[in-house]
Amino acid sequence: MPDLAYLNGDIMPIEKATVPIEDRGYQFGDGVYEYIASYAGRLFMLGAHLDRLERSMGGLDFPPIPRSRIKAAIVDLFERAGYDRAGIYIQITRGVAPRNHAFDPTLSPQVVMTIRQINALPENLHRDGITAITVRDIRWGRCDIKTIQLLANSLAKQKALSEGHSDAIFISDQNVVREGTSSNLFIVKGGQLITHPLTPNILPGITRMAIIDICRETDLKIDESFFTTDALYHADEVFLTGTVTEVMPVTQIDGRCIGDGNVGPLTRKLYDGLRQKALAGA
Known part of the structure; x- marks a missing residue:
């Protein structure tokens, strides 16, 4: 066909x-x-x-x-x-x-x-994680509307690829961490997940919603609040979420290792949970 x-x-x-x-x-x-x-x-x-x-x-x-x-x-x-x-x-x-x-x-x-x-992503990406860079967020002010105006996203993604990385993470002028070029972002610190709250500055991701649901169903602590690049660099784990991305571990950002540089246990748990939820037809 x-x-x-x-x-x-x-x-x-x-x-x-x-x-x-x-x-x-x-x-x-x-x-x-x-x-x-x-x-x-x-x-x-x-x-x-x-x-x-x-x-x-x-x-x-x-x-x-x-x-x-x-x-x-x-x-x-x-x-x-x-x-x-x-x-x-x-x-x-x-x-x-x-x-x-x-x-x-x-x-x-x-x-x-x-x-x-959809062709499956290379297994090593979820197994070993990806690297990313941060870029200033120059997108328009209504990122919560899923428009086809994606030039800033495209340029940021291309910058990351040209420098040998998989993705870019948008950062506000006040160093608030927003999201990836086509995905939401979560960090893990001390066993708790943190992600940017729903505002006009980020997209209300469907996979983001699924991950939050999984956290609540499994009693994982999750906080929707603002955090800066300092918290990003010093997180125990970082991952991106999206329809194709699913749950993508990020093990290095701006040349800094996240945690011990390996994919963390909560990231793996949530990736497995998302796949189970999807295959169950939720």
């Missing part, structure tokens, strides 16, 4: 799908997106992804699209592709109109989806 695309109600091979040049997503980054993964032939946390998609659309004053229509399109595309381990990318833009900063509120949104098989 070829990789498939959904374009405003029609399903076709990805290479056949095109959108007009005056789509506002292309010209202004005026769009939102979601990325949903499946495990063993079942979509993971679909309802939470749809909740966030609706919040993102509302945050940009998009006209509402019936949730049932979007969900049915996702399920149809997923079933047609037939992948056990798939990633579905959903992008909704404000629509197509002659280029103008102001927009017509009656525009019809463009809905695009693609589905591809």
Whole structure:
């Protein structure tokens, strides 16, 4: 089965799908997106992804699209592709109109989806961890809205890769640790997990939500509070969370070893817990 695309109600091979040049997503980054993964032939946390998609659309004053229509399109595309381990990318833009900063509120949104098989990350990444750098956070002020405006994220990721690292971690001007380029961040100190609270400065990650749920179900202590680079460097463990990232240990940041430089026990426990939760179809 070829990789498939959904374009405003029609399903076709990805290479056949095109959108007009005056789509506002292309010209202004005026769009939102979601990325949903499946495990063993079942979509993971679909309802939470749809909740966030609706919040993102509302945050940009998009006209509402019936949730049932979007969900049915996702399920149809997923079933047609037939992948056990798939990633579905959903992008909704404000629509197509002659280029103008102001927009017509009656525009019809463009809905695009693609589905591809997810290839497993190299085993050594979860076994041995990754290295990262910190960068100043120059993103716009509403990171809680999952928009397609990802240039700052892309530049930070490329900087990390060009310097021989796997990812970059955004830091505010006050040295508050935010998140990774496409993932949330947790630290462990003295057996307690700490992660940035939900504010406009970070994305409300779905995997972040799952990890917090696992912590509460297993009586692991977790604190949603601000922390600085000093706490980051002196943490016992650090890990990133995301739909594809899952739970990714970070063993070195800015050339400094985290803890003893090895993947920590709580990181391993939460990675195993997330996989179990996903395979159970939660």
